[in-house]
Amino acid sequence: MMNREPEQYSSGEVLAPPTERYTVLGWLKKNLFSTWYYTLLTLVTLYILYIVLKPTLIWVFTQAQWQVVVVNLRLFMVGQYPTDQIFRIWVALHLLAFTAGLAWAIWLPRARRIGAFLLFIPLALAALPFISGFSRINWIIFAVAALIGWGLGTWKPKAMRRPLLVLLLAYFPILILLILGIEPILKIVKTNLWGGLLLTMLLAVVGITVSFPLGILLALGRRSELPIVKLFSILYIEIIRGVPLVTVLFMAQLMLPLFLPPQIKIDNVLRAMAGIILFSAAYMAENVRGGLQAIPKGQSEAAWALGLSGFQTTFFIILPQALRNVIPVLVNQFISLFKDTSLVAIVGLLDLLGIASTVLAQPEFIGKQREVYLFIALIYWVFSYAMSYASRRLEVALGVGER
């Protein structure tokens, strides 16, 4: 026995790893029917799926009356935003598509196939039977804008890096200006007319972009050696985390005006935004703190030993590593914040969920809860899944968990 082994490998050649190839049947056999109990499990699962899916699918395709969604599509999307001003939302979307195309070309140059696939989504939307001609044209423009951005980024990736960053930073104020309007160029559209998916998205985007840096500051504050800063951060985080979001929203609606001088009037949407931001920042802070804690002490020691100041150490060494480590948790937080915005319906805002209840109050669509709620659930799911997918791509791109 002992003599045979070296003989076998004596040639010393480097062997390629064994490759496995399956036919469809082979794959099925290996993964679903390899033993009798796996076979049983597979069959039971299939049966359960059949029981659940059959009536659902039958209902969705034959019995459900989707008229309620088709008729109210504009309400669901933008609420009571004036029809003659909707082009402003489209402009914001086209700018977004352009930016996304540019970013895709520069940051994910190799993910061309997924990009092309994503490009089909607006085109597919343009082909939907029940949307207006105006929307159809705009979805096509959307796809073209993305393609132009992608083309520019691919053509001059180095030179486009800076414009991309500027665009990303400027997008947020531009978005608000476009939606809100600025006299005399664009008519002001009062926030009480914002609604539907538009309002949901705005609340989520503003909530995420503002509460994120706020959360980082709070997390750093909680680790600070300055007692006042530390105490304030701890108090803030612990108080907010001890209160449900609904309470914070009600407080923002009812109490915020009490604290402010009577001349200053903040409208409902802004108050809800403030509530969401304040609430989310506390959770963001704890997530970021978790990341900060995981960075070994040696990292800051090495930075100090090089002469970096405390701020430089935090900014260049600690935060980049900490944030990279908590991407999954942060995205989780973003997703839950996106869905939590539906609570503003309780304080009377007409976000996606709020619009759903007004639609259901229309006399011709009474009793169409199933269609309406399934539709908005689908919208929430699409965006949440997109975020989760994007985060996974980001993790791969940044090499989280590889080190």
Added chain:
Amino acid sequence: MSETVVEVKTTPEQILEMPEEHRSEAIEKGELPIVLAHEVHKWYGNFHVLRGINMEVYKGEVIVIFGPSGSGKSTFIRTINRLEEYQKGKIIVDGIELSRDIRNIEKIRMETGMVFQQFNLFPHLTVMQNVTLAPIQVRKWPKAKAEEVAMQLLKRVGIPEQADKFPGQLSGGQQQRVAIARALAMQPKIMLFDEPTSALDPEMIKEVLDVMIELAESGMTMLVVTHEMGFARAVANRMYFFDQGQIVESGPPEQIFTNPQEDRTKLFLSQILH
């Protein structure tokens, strides 16, 4: 407990009373020590880690500090760039007294480079970025200059081809050589080494020691906590044996190796020199 008196000629006053503009000249000429520790005490809670450390190091000297674990040798070397505070005594580095004043601390940290047992490279930055970060941010060098200097240093430590890799892609020995290059990039006057080879696989120790020997021969002032007695024999000017927070014995390597005075030194050396 018998104590060999460890000779320190300089008093802190001698340095501090000299006008600042003359200090660096005197240090340059070797009239004053570049590092002076005077009666340094430190406690961790109730535990007395450093119990009156006196040491002076002149420009260009290579000092090896050794001793059993828990003897305070790492703690002491870390007080020199104030990674550890001390409660009593004085430390004067390059004519600047280490005080609570954050500006003094940052000044001293700019003049001292440190190499750690665990390398402590920044894993999210490439080798090149690791080396150029401090020169760009602290010394405010333009990027091109910092990269040029960094490339020279990477050549000096023998890994210029790894410049664009991340630390996680390098072997332990290569990482430690990057760490040395990173410390040197700030053009420090003093290099502190805290057990630089203790976390390395045996076959990688030599490549790091070779770099350190070359550095010592180039005239760098070095304080090295290590048990690599071959290194000490080759380049050390003086060796200090630490035990229980005190300097038990010091002297040139020949004396320490061939004629140690203290029983504790003899016992320790017999344990590590098999």
